[in-house]
Amino acid sequence: MNVDLGNALAAVADPGLTQDDLDDLDERVESAHERIARGIDDEEFGYAALALPGQTDPAAIRAAVEPVADSETVLTVGIGGSALGARTLTTALTGDHGASHVLLDNVDPDHVDGVLGDLDLSTTAVNVVSKSGTTAETLSNFLVVREAMTAAGVDWTERTVFTTGGSGPLADLAAEHDLPTLPAPEGVPGRFSALSPIGLVPPAILDCDIEAVLDGGEAAAASLSPSLFDCPAYAYGAVAYELEERGASINVFMPYAERLEPFAEWFAQLWAESLGKDGRGQTPARALGATDQHSQLQLYRAGRHDKLVTLVRPQERPTVDVPTADADALAYLADADLGELLDTELQATEASLAAAGQPNVRIEIERMDAHSIGELLYEMEAACILAGELAAIETFTQPAVEWGKQAARDVLRDEKTEKTAAIEDKTELVVGSEQ
Amino acid sequence: MNVDLGNALAAVADPGLTQDDLDDLDERVESAHERIARGIDDEEFGYAALALPGQTDPAAIRAAVEPVADSETVLTVGIGGSALGARTLTTALTGDHGASHVLLDNVDPDHVDGVLGDLDLSTTAVNVVSKSGTTAETLSNFLVVREAMTAAGVDWTERTVFTTGGSGPLADLAAEHDLPTLPAPEGVPGRFSALSPIGLVPPAILDCDIEAVLDGGEAAAASLSPSLFDCPAYAYGAVAYELEERGASINVFMPYAERLEPFAEWFAQLWAESLGKDGRGQTPARALGATDQHSQLQLYRAGRHDKLVTLVRPQERPTVDVPTADADALAYLADADLGELLDTELQATEASLAAAGQPNVRIEIERMDAHSIGELLYEMEAACILAGELAAIETFTQPAVEWGKQAARDVLRDEKTEKTAAIEDKTELVVGSEQ
Numbered sequence: 001m002n003v004d005l006g007n008a009l010a011a012v013a014d015p016g017l018t019q020d021d022l023d024d025l026d027e028r029v030e031s032a033h034e035r036i037a038r039g040i041d042d043e044e045f046g047y048a049a050l051a052l053p054g055q056t057d058p059a060a061i062r063a064a065v066e067p068v069a070d071s072e073t074v075l076t077v078g079i080g081g082s083a084l085g086a087r088t089l090t091t092a093l094t095g096d097h098g099a100s101h102v103l104l105d106n107v108d109p110d111h112v113d114g115v116l117g118d119l120d121l122s123t124t125a126v127n128v129v130s131k132s133g134t135t136a137e138t139l140s141n142f143l144v145v146r147e148a149m150t151a152a153g154v155d156w157t158e159r160t161v162f163t164t165g166g167s168g169p170l171a172d173l174a175a176e177h178d179l180p181t182l183p184a185p186e187g188v189p190g191r192f193s194a195l196s197p198i199g200l201v202p203p204a205i206l207d208c209d210i211e212a213v214l215d216g217g218e219a220a221a222a223s224l225s226p227s228l229f230d231c232p233a234y235a236y237g238a239v240a241y242e243l244e245e246r247g248a249s250i251n252v253f254m255p256y257a258e259r260l261e262p263f264a265e266w267f268a269q270l271w272a273e274s275l276g277k278d279g280r281g282q283t284p285a286r287a288l289g290a291t292d293q294h295s296q297l298q299l300y301r302a303g304r305h306d307k308l309v310t311l312v313r314p315q316e317r318p319t320v321d322v323p324t325a326d327a328d329a330l331a332y333l334a335d336a337d338l339g340e341l342l343d344t345e346l347q348a349t350e351a352s353l354a355a356a357g358q359p360n361v362r363i364e365i366e367r368m369d370a371h372s373i374g375e376l377l378y379e380m381e382a383a384c385i386l387a388g389e390l391a392a393i394e395t396f397t398q399p400a401v402e403w404g405k406q407a408a409r410d411v412l413r414d415e416k417t418e419k420t421a422a423i424e425d426k427t428e429l430v431v432g433s434e435q
Numbered sequence: 436m437n438v439d440l441g442n443a444l445a446a447v448a449d450p451g452l453t454q455d456d457l458d459d460l461d462e463r464v465e466s467a468h469e470r471i472a473r474g475i476d477d478e479e480f481g482y483a484a485l486a487l488p489g490q491t492d493p494a495a496i497r498a499a500v501e502p503v504a505d506s507e508t509v510l511t512v513g514i515g516g517s518a519l520g521a522r523t524l525t526t527a528l529t530g531d532h533g534a535s536h537v538l539l540d541n542v543d544p545d546h547v548d549g550v551l552g553d554l555d556l557s558t559t560a561v562n563v564v565s566k567s568g569t570t571a572e573t574l575s576n577f578l579v580v581r582e583a584m585t586a587a588g589v590d591w592t593e594r595t596v597f598t599t600g601g602s603g604p605l606a607d608l609a610a611e612h613d614l615p616t617l618p619a620p621e622g623v624p625g626r627f628s629a630l631s632p633i634g635l636v637p638p639a640i641l642d643c644d645i646e647a648v649l650d651g652g653e654a655a656a657a658s659l660s661p662s663l664f665d666c667p668a669y670a671y672g673a674v675a676y677e678l679e680e681r682g683a684s685i686n687v688f689m690p691y692a693e694r695l696e697p698f699a700e701w702f703a704q705l706w707a708e709s710l711g712k713d714g715r716g717q718t719p720a721r722a723l724g725a726t727d728q729h730s731q732l733q734l735y736r737a738g739r740h741d742k743l744v745t746l747v748r749p750q751e752r753p754t755v756d757v758p759t760a761d762a763d764a765l766a767y768l769a770d771a772d773l774g775e776l777l778d779t780e781l782q783a784t785e786a787s788l789a790a791a792g793q794p795n796v797r798i799e800i801e802r803m804d805a806h807s808i809g810e811l812l813y814e815m816e817a818a819c820i821l822a823g824e825l826a827a828i829e830t831f832t833q834p835a836v837e838w839g840k841q842a843a844r845d846v847l848r849d850e851k852t853e854k855t856a857a858i859e860d861k862t863e864l865v866v867g868s869e870q
Contacts, residue, residue: 001867002865002866002867002868003865003866003867004863004864004865004866005864005865005866006861006862006863006864006865007861007862009862009864011862012862079725079726079729080726080728080729080730081729081730084730095545095546095549096549097533098532098533099534099553105726106693106723106724106725106726106777107725107773107776107777107780108691108692108693108694108752108773108774108777109752109753109754109755109772109773109774109777110530110692110693110694110752110753110803111530111693111694112755112773113753113755114530114531118534133764134764134765136768136776137725137729137776137780139760139765139768140757140768140771140773140776141773143757143758143759143760143765143768144755144757144758144773146758147758168764169760169761169762169764169765172762173761173762190729191730223868228866229866230866231866232866232867235866235867249684249685249739249741250684250685250718250720252718256543257543257545258541258543258545258546259543259545259546265730268730268731269729269730269731272730272731272733272734272738273730273731273733273734275734276731276733276734276735276737276738277733277734277737277738278737279737279738279739279740280738280739281734281737281738281739283685283687283718283720283734283738283739283741283742284720284731285718285719285720285721286720286721288541289541290514290541290542290572291514291515291540291541293515293836293839294514294515294516294572294625294704294836295515295516295519295626295700295703295704295707295708296703296704296707296708296711296719297835297836297839298707298708298711298712298833298834298835298836299707299708299710299711299712299716299718300711301835301836301838301839302711302712302713302714302716302834302835303707303711303712303714303715303716303718304684304714304715304716304718305714306684306718307718317543317544317545318544318545318548319544320544320547320548320579322575322578322579323578323579323581323582324578325574325578325604326604326608327604327607327608329568329569329603329604330569330574330578330604332844332847332848333571333574333575333578333847336575336847337544338542338543338544338547338575338576338579339543339544340847341542341571341572341575341843341847342541342542342543342544344843344846344847345542345572345839345843347842347843347846347858347861348838348839348840348842348843348846348854348858349839350858350861351839351842351854351857351858351861352835352838352839352842354857354861354862355838355857356835356838364867368545398733399733399737400732400733400736400737400787400791401728401729401732401733401736403736403787403790403791404728404732404736404780404783404784404786404787405783407782407783407786407787408776408779408780408782408783409767411779411782411783412767412768412771412775412776412779413767419783419786422786422789422790423782423783423785423786426441426442426782426785426786426789427441427442427444427446427447427789428439428441429439429440429441429444430437430438430439430440430441431437431438431439431440431663431664431665431666431667431670432436432437432438432667432670432799433437433658
């Protein structure tokens with residue numbers, strides 16, 4: 001992976017960093033790296049994520065999914081970190097945006113109905129993922145899916161794989177029915193678990209090269225070093241952190257590759273849930289190049305100087321020539337190929353942001369393959385952990401989501417609590433005529 | 436449509452508005468409404484969008500698409516406003532996220548290859564949309580698709596529909612081959628054109644109720660009135676504007692409905708391209724409830740107070756019961772249905788944001804049907820135009836995207852200009868080892 005920080009320098013952008021700023025940052029990166037390296041060695045909570053590539057056993061995953069390896073479709077029942085890493089990998093590796101890997105990562109009855117109506121459950125592998133084994137959305141959906149399988153005459157125990165922790169309802173059920181079960185890694189929050197069975201089961205079922213994904217992660221692990229000038233992951237994390245300090249409260253994550261669209265969602269969770277605390281944290285905005293040039297770019301150029309735009313691209317792309325057009329107005333497209341057009345648009349966008357003084361960073365991977373994706377996932381995790389160290393926050397927890405979870409449970413249990421009272425006593429000021 | 440402003444009041448949230456603030460705003464809404472109403476009556480540039488529901492002729496659309504009405508799949512070749520409205524409508528109305536309406540709204544060779552490899556072009560309707568008829572991405576993709584059709588032995592002139600302006604390469608081609616062609620509306624920027632043939636051709640081919648979509652738009656048009664206390668569209672636009680003035684520089688648009696996922700993208704373009712100018716404009720962040728509670732909510736609650744969270748839901752949903760679980764830990768899910776779970780989570784999230792003083796607004800539509808979607812599209816357009824009036828900006832232009840477009844054209848034409856020099860002389864500071 002390469003990171004080009006040029007358009008984040010003060011000579012180009014505002015906010016931007018001078019060489020002195022970078023040197024100051026680099027000193028802090030050195031001690032943050034020591035902390036991170038110690039955390040990895042001791043497999044401390046959270047830091048343990050960065051040890052996964054060397055620990056995850058792809059052979060155990062392949063063995064566990066063997067009974068469902070003939071499936072045409074994978075249906076993942078999971079939410080948040082239990083779904084996004086797997087979706088990121090299958091889309092990046094197959095180019096497929098949903099046909100072969102379907103997600104139930106929401107409890108929308110309309111959607112669940114539609115998904116189950118479209119699937120042939122007799123040729124579907126059901127991949128249920130919940131570390132605690134108690135996630136309300138996941139368990140509810142699993143119960144609905146299991147009933148649909150039974151109704152369709154499919155033996156659910158023959159087509160289901162669990163990834164879960166060592167105890168809880170899913171672990172109990174797995175033991176009772178002797179189901180193929182993979183371990184959710186210990187000490188690793190969901191958003192950092194893509195390089196474990198949580199992320200790797202669906203690509204394994206679809207026969208992707210999960211070994212190369214892990215190799216890419218190992219290569220990235222070997223690239224961590226104490227200076228941001230030598231380590232792309234830290235270069236990105238440190239500059240994103242420092243730009244936030246100077247006003248870039250938004251991180252626009254904009255890959256120029258359709259296969260990386262789910263990667264932007266994965267990144268958004270990583271960044272938001274890890275760094276969004278103590279009244280700070282960049283808000284991730286997911287974008288896609290070149291498409292969003294026709295949607296968001298007006299704002300990115302002419303709006304507030306409160307954004308870091310992160311552009312991502314593969315250095316190599318397949319060739320698709322543009323046929324010659326019959327119109328003079330399009331003559332400039334002759335001899336072009338689509339990849340050249342896309343890369344030219346990236347460069348033009350980058351330059352147009354720079355010309356407006358809007359900071360941007362370019363991340364490049366070699367090509368869209370398993371090794372590069374493994375590397376990119378790992379490096380973004382390392383970047384995030386570094387940014388968390390620099391901000392002196394608790395990167396690996398997500399305490400603020402508990403309030404709402406508990407409130408929803410209280411309502412569903414018909415209990416009267418302070419939280420259910422807050423819901424009932426909502427301040428209302430309704431404009432409109434529906435009921 | 437209903438808009439509940441309760442959690443945007445100063446008694447709940449910071450930033451938040453007092454009754455006095457709302458009264459002051461309301462006076463400004465009155466004169467802004469006069470301006471907008473005059474613009475609609477005179478069909479001025481941009482304002483003309485709000486006259487579309489009464490002008491668009493669904494019978495003409497149905498007649499034009501009749502030759503391809505037997506298609507199993509629609510392939511839309513368009514980008515930005517030429518794609519997002521149509522995608523929004525087909526997903527909202529069919530529940531399908533991509534199988535029956537495929538988009539080529541990017542020039543990624545990898546993706547174009549994949550899409551064309553998967554499609555049976557003999558049963559596909561190709562819907563090409565470009566107002567100018569010269570959009571580089573759209574025309575390039577069209578040329579590639581046309582070649583693929585010919586290679587597959589399909590007569591492209593029998594399976595292609597154009598929506599374009601009165602002149603330009605597409606209009607010329609349409610005349611030459613006598614193709615079914617629909618007019619892009621005059622005086623309406625792409626992002627405001629969902630309720631014209633630009634948005635309605637794909638749902639018409641898929642036999643959705645486009646008449647009801649337009650009826651919903653007409654109902655919304657009739658609901659515009661001079662006070663934000665009576666008009667949901669203006670209530671939303673005015674409060675979003677005023678919260679931005681007070682620090683909510685981000686608008687998190689978070690529908691609790693999978694079918695509205697593309698709607699959030701459509702909204703993001705509408706908001707960003709219309710309001711992102713003169714150093715201002717809320718940055719739209721697209722989210723999805725309940726899924727993103729497990730991804731973004733930590734940040735929304737515990738991060739900066741720089742966000743308005745806009746929650747959207749249908750009041751009615753289909754019923755999908757959760758079967759009884761075998762585990763005590765899940766007993767509270769018994770007797771629940773998925774819709775109840777989802778709505779409870781919305782209320783819990785809303786209350787949890789309010790408890791943290793983070794401003795949020797709830798928008799409700801009656802149900803997920805053609806009438807409600809037409810209404811919602813129109814009301815969000817009106818909200819956006821009102822916000823633009825209050826901010827005294829040029830809502831209907833997008834001047835900042837021209838720099839990059841011109842730069843890309845210059846590069847592809849091998850011309851040496853100031854802009855190509857800016858690309859070549861890019862400031863670089865590369866960390867990493869690729870290349």
